[in-house]
Amino acid sequence: MSKICLLLLIFQLFFMPWPVFAQGDGERLKALQGRVKELEREMARLKRMLDTSYKFSESIVLFDKKIDLTKEEIRERFEREFFLLVERRGLIKILLKRYFKWREFLQREIASTSSHPDLIFVAIAESYLNPRAVSPQKAAGLWQFVKETGREEGLYVDEGLDERYDIVRATRTALAHIKRLEKEFGDSFLALAAYNAGRARVKEAIENQRTRDFFELFLPEETERYVMRIAALKEIISNHEKYGIYVVESELYRSLRVTQRRLVVEREIPVTVISDAMGLSYKAFRDLNLHVRKYKLERGNYYINVPEERVGQFERKISETPFVRLEQP
Known part of the structure; x- marks a missing residue:
């Protein structure tokens, strides 16, 4: 307008x-x-x-912790992220529409681990809710795991199968990883800093700088910005109409609803055998199963994401397919 x-x-x-x-x-x-x-x-x-005045509260809350914007240095750090984002209205509108697309899926996964609901904004900060995202440092997927961390956290990563791109497995792994960091550091902001920069770097900073206050720690600039970026994203998305950003319900993307099944493949088969069982094109299958990186599945076990409305059809078709079976829960 x-x-x-x-x-x-x-x-x-x-x-x-x-x-x-x-x-x-x-x-x-x-x-x-x-x-x-x-x-x-x-x-x-x-x-x-x-209106470009963008009046926000003097106290922003993230993970039930107040960020005191009456302190000039903290306010400057927050405003840097806030204004850079809110002025990119096209980007924010896309993020808002993706937020509504992914919200149900992510909220369900977050609730299942009794984690904090603000973790949804961590996913937005990590990948802009683009599960195909790859950073310049080669971090990949919705939660931006590098290969080493992904493997350490139990994700399978090789040329044919890269579970950093598995929206379900990567989400569950990220939530468990962050929960362990919160337990280790006893503070949500320090846990987020460790998720971004690595636990060793944050522990070293705490030990040598003699403070556990995130806002008093001198950390890599990207890590200092990271927590503020999450806070800014939460503020803008949660109050988007206040900042003049609107989405029409009829223009929202379809909510993501998938169920995961584990397949046992007894000998090499084309991936299209699995997509056909779902009644999906190869592309539609890959959009939900980005972790499957080749055209054939070798002998082994695989986590496969299935649209909720096609689970019954998929299970019936797989039961009729040779050399493939569902692993019983």
Whole structure:
């Protein structure tokens, strides 16, 4: 929306000629009054979209901890991330739509581990909720594991199968990893710093700088920015209309709903055998199973993600498929 749109609305509301109503025209008058109220609401919305003052609270809360923005140095760090993000309105709109797409899936996984709901904003900060994301440091997937950390945390990583891209396995692994870091450091912000920079670097900083206050630690610049970026994303996405960013419900992406099954493959088969069992194209299958990196599955066990509405069909078809079976839970 632009200032031109706002001016047109003002002109329509205040300067267009009003008809003279005779007795018995009550219905028309009532309808016109309703239209005026709609225009007033639209004007208020457009004003919010054009307002660049971006007033936020003096205290932002992340993981139930207050970030005190009355302290100038902390406020400067927060504002750096906040303004860089909020001014990229196209990006924020995409992130908002992805947030609604992934929210149900991520909230379910987070709740199943009794983890903090703010972890959804960690995933947004890590990959912008793009499960195909790869960083310049070769961190990959929704939660941006590097190969070494992924393997240490129990993910299978090789040329044919890379579970850093498995949206279910990577999510569960990341949540468990962060929970262990929280237990180790006794602080959510330090745990996030360790997730970003590595536990060894954060432990070294604590030992040598004689403080456990995240905001008092001198850390790599990216790690100092990382926690503030998560806080800024939470503030903007949770209050997007306050900052003039709107999404229409009809334009939202379909909510992601998948169920994971474990397959036992007894001899090499084409991946299309599995996608056909789901009734999906190869691309649609790969979009949900990015961790399957080749056109054939070798003999072995595999976690496979299935659209919830196709689970019954998939299980029935697999039961009829030679050399493949579902592993019983």
